[in-house]
Amino acid sequence: MALTQSTQRLKEILRNYYQDLSAASQDPGQKVAWCSSAGPVEVLAAMGFHIYFPENHGALLGARRLATPLIGRANARGYSPDICSYLTSDIGAYLQGQTPLKAAYGLPGLPKPDVLVYNTSQCREVQDWFSFYGREFQVPVMGIFSPWKLTRMEPGAVADVAGQLRALAENLSGITGKKLDPDRLKETVRLCAQASLLWKSFLETARRRPSPISFFDATIHMAPIVVMRGTQAAVEYYSGLLKETQVMAETGTAAVEGERLRLYWEGMPNWGKLRFFSDLFGGLKACAVASTYCLSWAFEGLDPERPFECLAEANLKVFINRGEDCKEEYLCKAVEDYGADAIVFHEAKTCPYNTNSRFGLPQRLQEKHGIPSVTIYGDLCDLRCFSQEQTQTLVEALAEQIAAGR
Amino acid sequence: MTKTYCAGVDVGSSYTKAVLIGPDAEVVSSCVLRTGSDFQKVSRRALRKVLDAAAGVAARRVVSTGVGRSSCAATQDQMTEITCLARGSFHFCPRPHTAVDIGGQDNKVVAVDGRGRQTAFKMNRKCAAGTGAFLEEIARRLDIPVRRMDLLARSAQGRVEIGSFCTVFTCTEIIHHIREGKRAPEILGGCYESVVKRILEMDPLQGELVLAGGVVSNHPAVAQIFREKLGREPIVPPHPQLVGALGAALLAMENHGKNDR
Numbered sequence: 001m002a003l004t005q006s007t008q009r010l011k012e013i014l015r016n017y018y019q020d021l022s023a024a025s026q027d028p029g030q031k032v033a034w035c036s037s038a039g040p041v042e043v044l045a046a047m048g049f050h051i052y053f054p055e056n057h058g059a060l061l062g063a064r065r066l067a068t069p070l071i072g073r074a075n076a077r078g079y080s081p082d083i084c085s086y087l088t089s090d091i092g093a094y095l096q097g098q099t100p101l102k103a104a105y106g107l108p109g110l111p112k113p114d115v116l117v118y119n120t121s122q123c124r125e126v127q128d129w130f131s132f133y134g135r136e137f138q139v140p141v142m143g144i145f146s147p148w149k150l151t152r153m154e155p156g157a158v159a160d161v162a163g164q165l166r167a168l169a170e171n172l173s174g175i176t177g178k179k180l181d182p183d184r185l186k187e188t189v190r191l192c193a194q195a196s197l198l199w200k201s202f203l204e205t206a207r208r209r210p211s212p213i214s215f216f217d218a219t220i221h222m223a224p225i226v227v228m229r230g231t232q233a234a235v236e237y238y239s240g241l242l243k244e245t246q247v248m249a250e251t252g253t254a255a256v257e258g259e260r261l262r263l264y265w266e267g268m269p270n271w272g273k274l275r276f277f278s279d280l281f282g283g284l285k286a287c288a289v290a291s292t293y294c295l296s297w298a299f300e301g302l303d304p305e306r307p308f309e310c311l312a313e314a315n316l317k318v319f320i321n322r323g324e325d326c327k328e329e330y331l332c333k334a335v336e337d338y339g340a341d342a343i344v345f346h347e348a349k350t351c352p353y354n355t356n357s358r359f360g361l362p363q364r365l366q367e368k369h370g371i372p373s374v375t376i377y378g379d380l381c382d383l384r385c386f387s388q389e390q391t392q393t394l395v396e397a398l399a400e401q402i403a404a405g406r
Numbered sequence: 407m408t409k410t411y412c413a414g415v416d417v418g419s420s421y422t423k424a425v426l427i428g429p430d431a432e433v434v435s436s437c438v439l440r441t442g443s444d445f446q447k448v449s450r451r452a453l454r455k456v457l458d459a460a461a462g463v464a465a466r467r468v469v470s471t472g473v474g475r476s477s478c479a480a481t482q483d484q485m486t487e488i489t490c491l492a493r494g495s496f497h498f499c500p501r502p503h504t505a506v507d508i509g510g511q512d513n514k515v516v517a518v519d520g521r522g523r524q525t526a527f528k529m530n531r532k533c534a535a536g537t538g539a540f541l542e543e544i545a546r547r548l549d550i551p552v553r554r555m556d557l558l559a560r561s562a563q564g565r566v567e568i569g570s571f572c573t574v575f576t577c578t579e580i581i582h583h584i585r586e587g588k589r590a591p592e593i594l595g596g597c598y599e600s601v602v603k604r605i606l607e608m609d610p611l612q613g614e615l616v617l618a619g620g621v622v623s624n625h626p627a628v629a630q631i632f633r634e635k636l637g638r639e640p641i642v643p644p645h646p647q648l649v650g651a652l653g654a655a656l657l658a659m660e661n662h663g664k665n666d667r
Contacts, residue, residue, distance in 0.1 A: 246616070366525075366526055372526065374526070374527075375532050389473060390529060391511065392528060393473070393486050393487065393488065393529070394488075394527075396486045396529055397486040397487075397488035397489060397524065400485060400486055400488070400489045400524075401488075401523065401524050401525070401527075403488070404489070404523045405523065406522075
């Protein structure tokens with residue numbers, strides 16, 4: 001897809017982000033926190049931390065097809081091939097002294113952390129992942145433990161997480177030597193809300209027929225909403241991206257020329273095979289118009305006047321953290337909103353938390369709501385878990401099924 | 407008036423099958439060849455063979471299917487083996503049903519509607535446990551020719567329990583059974599049963615069941631075990647291995663008809 005201006009701008013802001021991070025890690029007056037992608041980014045940003053995301057690093061290793069050999073390094077240290085391959089590839093890269101950030105952004109190495117902070121709302125294994133680095137770097141590891149599989153927003157759960165966030169801010173002040181500035185937190189939440197809304201609007205341009213963007217475009221442009229949430233730079237970036245996409249939509253530009261089929265991607269991306277999927281779908285005139293993965297970064301209900309509570313709600317509401325009934329309802333609505341013909345469920349071998357085909361959901365969606373789907377097998381980073389031939393047959397069979405039903 | 411013939415070529419992982427049908431969807435000729443490593447060559451040979459067997463008639467339309475469908479020469483269309491299985495199976499059971507194909511390296515379960523189209527489908531995961539490749543490995547381990555496996559299994563007094571998902575682990579289990587003094591027929595029976603269990607773990611197999619694929623063709627004991635497990639009679643077409651190729655030929659005929667209109 002075109003989006004040339006935004007793609008160029010993306011390179012610039014990511015370069016700035018990583019270089020600032022690297023400079024901060026070499027400046028004794030600055031503090032670096034490693035954080036899970038689920039947050040609590042906003043609290044860390046408001047306290048002046050420079051934030052690095054190991055999950056983003058894992059995705060980068062996957063996308064550059066560096067992950068698979070590195071996973072073995074972590075396996076040899078007792079980190080099983082059955083656990084998160086972001087974790088194993090990232091730890092493998094650390095053990096090997098390797099990072100794509102060197103070549104991509106000129107970093108001398110990973111920015112050394114002063115603290116590691118995680119939230120379990122999107123993944124339970126981040127705790128063990130971050131604990132590894134806590135031992136390696138001899139720095140504190142702090143966690144937010146989110147109640148899991150919620151079917152509705154229980155006030156007790158929100159209060160619990162909000163309380164943990166407040167306590168975290170208190171503990172972090174021991175590292176920064178400064179208390180959290182409430183006004184700065186409000187401002188960070190306001191910027192985060194703004195970027196989230198712009199990101200969501202960008203994704204929603206895919207509701208048009210033909211869709212100007214695809215899931216694959218979204219995976220490229222999602223980096224700032226993950227690593228730069230709560231910054232003015234992210235807001236400006238998404239504002240520009242949205243404008244550029246709207247122009248494309250208005251002129252009828254299609255992500256997939258001659259779009260005949262609209263698919264919804266459910267589950268993690270298979271980072272090392274995005275090109276394969278993009279070509280496969282393109283050959284079938286199929287556009288992956290939306291995905292839970294990308295939509296999950298469109299946090300809603302962020303209210304600067306009640307920062308801790310709204311951050312707790314936003315994290316608890318995230319799709320991965322919800323019960324099966326909520327997931328069913330969410331997917332029905334998403335399929336309708338985006339006019340998808342079918343869902344492609346990606347069953348990622350090493351990511352049970354973001355694999356949603358293992359508790360009968362595809363069957364319920366078919367039986368109760370008439371939504372067809374196919375489940376493909378693979379992984380986010382470990383290419384050994386993926387069969388290209390089998391996947392191609394499954395996706396093509398789905399396309400044939402939809403075409404025959406018309 | 408010239409009769410219209412159409413063909414289906416199913417380039418599978420182990421065998422390539424071709425079927426030539428006449429204007430009333432009757433099978434005129436068919437063949438099964440080892441696939442080998444040259445998909446183009448084997449598909450050309452298979453097609454030539456069925457045309458020669460029909461006194462050199464020409465196929466008006468050819469649909470290819472199977473893992474080598476995109477490498478198949480002389481085809482107008484490619485369809486997945488799932489769609490072709492659904493269509494071929496519907497030929498033998500022209501009403502909603504479930505079709506199961508146990509092939510050389512993959513298993514397929516397809517829900518077929520009242521018009522011969524799939525409404526849902528599943529394939530085995532990346533692992534080939536419970537497929538033809540699994541049985542070939544067991545035959546090698548027991549030093550028994552594949553063609554004798556079925557006969558031997560039918561003479562069994564019982565079946566050993568095979569609990570592993572993995573082909574390699576199954577071979578380890580077999581060593582244990584041999585050490586325990588179990589005989590080859592009981593072990594083979596257990597292996598057949600494990601093939602059926604893998605399918606039953608994939609899907610509830612609702613409604614009537616049509617069995618297809620090379621494993622069902624070459625190991626009739628498998629259909630017998632399905633009967634036992636499900637408590638109902640599965641439909642076994644006359645040549646289960648040819649169902650996908652027949653489906654491809656039928657789709658070729660239907661597409662040809664559409665294009666004529």
